[in-house]
Amino acid sequence: MGVFRKGLSYLFKDFSCWTSTHGIPHIGMANALWLRLFWFLVVVACFLGFVFQFVLLIQKYLSYDVNTETKLEFSERPFPAVTICHLNPWKANSLNDSMYLTQMIAAYSVSAANPSFGFDEGRTGERQQKAVKLTSLANKHLFSLIGQDGVENPAYMYDDLVISCTYNARPCNYTEWTSFQDPDFGLCQQYNMDEKKVSSRAGPLYGLRVVMRTDQENYLPWTEASGVVVAIHNKTDPPFPDVLGYYAPPGTASSMGVRYVKTSRKGPPYGTCTTKTQADLANYKGKYETEACFRSCLQSEIVKKCGCYDPAYSYLGGSGTPSCFVSADDASTYAESAKNQACIDNLSNTAASGFNLITDCPDCKQPCEVQNYAVTVSTAQWPSNEYKPSECTTSNQTGQPWITPGEPANEQKCLAWYKVNTLMVEVYYERMNYQILSESAAYTLVNLISDIGGQIGLFLGMSIISVIEFATLIFLVVYYCCSHKSRKMEAEEAEREQQKKDAEKRKTDEARHKDSQGLSNRKNKIYNSGNDFDTNLPRVADTY
Numbered sequence: 040m041g042v043f044r045k046g047l048s049y050l051f052k053d054f055s056c057w058t059s060t061h062g063i064p065h066i067g068m069a070n071a072l073w074l075r076l077f078w079f080l081v082v083v084a085c086f087l088g089f090v091f092q093f094v095l096l097i098q099k100y101l102s103y104d105v106n107t108e109t110k111l112e113f114s115e116r117p118f119p120a121v122t123i124c125h126l127n128p129w130k131a132n133s134l135n136d137s138m139y140l141t142q143m144i145a146a147y148s149v150s151a152a153n154p155s156f157g158f159d160e161g162r163t164g165e166r167q168q169k170a171v172k173l174t175s176l177a178n179k180h181l182f183s184l185i186g187q188d189g190v191e192n193p194a195y196m197y198d199d200l201v202i203s204c205t206y207n208a209r210p211c212n213y214t215e216w217t218s219f220q221d222p223d224f225g226l227c228q229q230y231n232m233d234e235k236k237v238s239s240r241a242g243p244l245y246g247l248r249v250v251m252r253t254d255q256e257n258y259l260p261w262t263e264a265s266g267v268v269v270a271i272h273n274k275t276d277p278p279f280p281d282v283l284g285y286y287a288p289p290g291t292a293s294s295m296g297v298r299y300v301k302t303s304r305k306g307p308p309y310g311t312c313t314t315k316t317q318a319d320l321a322n323y324k325g326k327y328e329t330e331a332c333f334r335s336c337l338q339s340e341i342v343k344k345c346g347c348y349d350p351a352y353s354y355l356g357g358s359g360t361p362s363c364f365v366s367a368d369d370a371s372t373y374a375e376s377a378k379n380q381a382c383i384d385n386l387s388n389t390a391a392s393g394f395n396l397i398t399d400c401p402d403c404k405q406p407c408e409v410q411n412y413a414v415t416v417s418t419a420q421w422p423s424n425e426y427k428p429s430e431c432t433t434s435n436q437t438g439q440p441w442i443t444p445g446e447p448a449n450e451q452k453c454l455a456w457y458k459v460n461t462l463m464v465e466v467y468y469e470r471m472n473y474q475i476l477s478e479s480a481a482y483t484l485v486n487l488i489s490d491i492g493g494q495i496g497l498f499l500g501m502s503i504i505s506v507i508e509f510a511t512l513i514f515l516v517v518y519y520c521c522s523h524k525s526r527k528m529e530a531e532e533a534e535r536e537q538q539k540k541d542a543e544k545r546k547t548d549e550a551r552h553k554d555s556q557g558l559s560n561r562k563n564k565i566y567n568s569g570n571d572f573d574t575n576l577p578r579v580a581d582t583y
Contacts, residue, residue, distance in 0.1 A: 050519060054512045061500030082499075089498035096490050103309045104481035113472040116299055118206075118236035119412050120229060121247055121466050122270040122278040125195045126286070127262040128174065128225030129181055130254075133193040136184055139177055139367040140193075143170065147260055155370065157377035169380070170261035175351045176380050178222040180367040185226070194226035200267075201228070202250040202430075202461065206236060211247075222351035223281045224268060234274045238468050243294060246467025250428075253289045253460050254440060265289050269464055271297055271412045275326045282330060285416050289462045292421040295414050296469030302409040303477040310478070312407040322355045329403055336400035337386070344392070345382035421463050428457055 055067020062082040069075035134140040146153040147170050152160040157169055174181075184190050197213045204211040211230075219227045230247060238245060255265050268284035278284070287293035304312040318327040320335040331353075338352045347363040348354040363379035365372035386392045422428060431453035436442045441456035442449065495501045 058508045060505045085498040092494045100487045105478040106481045110475040115239040117234040118238050119271050120274045122229045124224035124227035124268050127258040129193045130257045131259050133191045136190045155373040167261045175222045176364045179350045205248045241468045241470045243465045243467050249464045291418040292463040294417045294465045298413040299473040301475045304407045305478040313404040314407050323353050332403035
């Protein structure tokens with residue numbers, strides 16, 4: 040064990056001599072215990088300071104903050120698609136072929152309670168909201184009346200809405216408009232759905248200008264507001280005018296200045312947006328939109344809780360689930376439809392139903408790439424006191440809504456009717472430069488590495504080379520610990536071999552010493568015997 044400790048001590052002391060890290064050489068080469076302790080405390084304090092800064096840097100990196108960069112570009116742009124819907128979805132005087140709406144109008148017009156439609160007693164706001172929702176619930180039935188032979192059309196067609204239309208100071212007509220069925224607003228009119236119109240100049244003169252009629256005498260009794268709703272969107276986006284539209288009231292000129300905005304968000308882990316562009320939802324297919332996703336999720340919940348699907352939302356579940364609107368021709372089913380609508384309404388009350396559209400539809404995230412239009416709305420009086428529409432100046436006004444049959448042209452009546460029943464909508468680019476908003480990581484991995492390098496250099500004087508040196512030390516320590524037993528056995532074997540060799544050498548030396556001693560003794564014996572021989576021999580002199 041003593042040899043092992045000496046070996047480790049040698050490794051660490053040797054490391055303190057060749058490492059480039061500051062502080063450690065002072066510990067290893069200190070010639071006094073108090074000095075070595077001092078430098079040890081200094082290194083520990085600096086290490087703790089680095090650890091504190093390191094934790095702060097990691098927390099900053101893991102917060103995944105983003106910076107939003109704004110870039111302005113200037114170029115001609117495709118003119119946006121424009122969807123215009125009448126706030127009164129169906130013409131009240133053209134619903135004679137719908138027994139359901141006819142009876143609901145009759146029930147709504149009196150104060151008495153009506154269980155068939157779920158109306159409580161009194162003309163309350165709750166009754167008005169129920170009537171609006173039941174009308175939306177019956178949207179497929181009402182749309183089926185359009186174009187039927189012998190059936191009066193209850194929807195507002197292009198000619199029922201548009202008095203005049205110009206784009207880029209040039210007249211436009213019905214061939215440039217398409218129809219869109221909205222469950223809340225009936226038959227809407229859409230302009231530039233192919234986005235072939237391109238704008239190169241800003242201002243009202245170079246956009247869409249539409250004069251429209253509202254004909255308030257034909258409103259349903261539960262329609263609260265008069266005018267139209269305008270949705271401005273891309274051609275590939277569903278308009279959703281009920282949540283993304285702008286109201287234009289009669290008697291006003293509503294000017295809508297448009298600014299194109301492109302937004303690029305950072306996906307996970309920086310944000311919760313989704314990168315998918317096409318929706319493959321339970322009740323919706325097409326371009327991914329957050330609102331469409333929410334409606335698909337809500338439809339699934341309606342089917343689950345109410346046992347029927349809401350025809351006001353897209354439904355792709357097949358014929359296995361019935362519609363919440365039971366029948367338009369069987370009066371005995373009206374109460375069941377009203378009950379289904381009450382179940383649908385209950386889902387909107389989070390406290391009562393426990394269903395929260397935001398938390399219970401977690402897959403409905405904002406798209407990472409968004410192209411939309413920011414709109415600035417301003418209004419002015421329409422028409423002005425001095426302006427006279429062409430319909431008011433003509434000598435023949437027969438058939439116009441302000442003229443009773445047989446009555447001659449009346450300019451004052453025409454102007455009064457215009458102020459109450461018409462409006463003008465202008466949609467144009469407010470400016471031709473547009474914004475590109477893009478998110479970027481506020482603190483990247485490169486920033487993290489750079490800051491860690493700066494902090495470790497400040498507190499410990501380390502660099503990449505120092506890190507490699509510590510890795511080398513760890514390797515040497517591990518290698519030393521793993522090979523210690525084998526080296527100890529080799530040392531013991533070598534020691535035994537050396538002892539054996541030393542013993543053999545001693546034996547050889549002793550044998551040589553004995554042989555050398557015997558030879559010396561023999562030499563002495565011969566020498567001594569020679570002397571005795573000489574003594575006993577007679578000398579020559581004695582013979583004479």
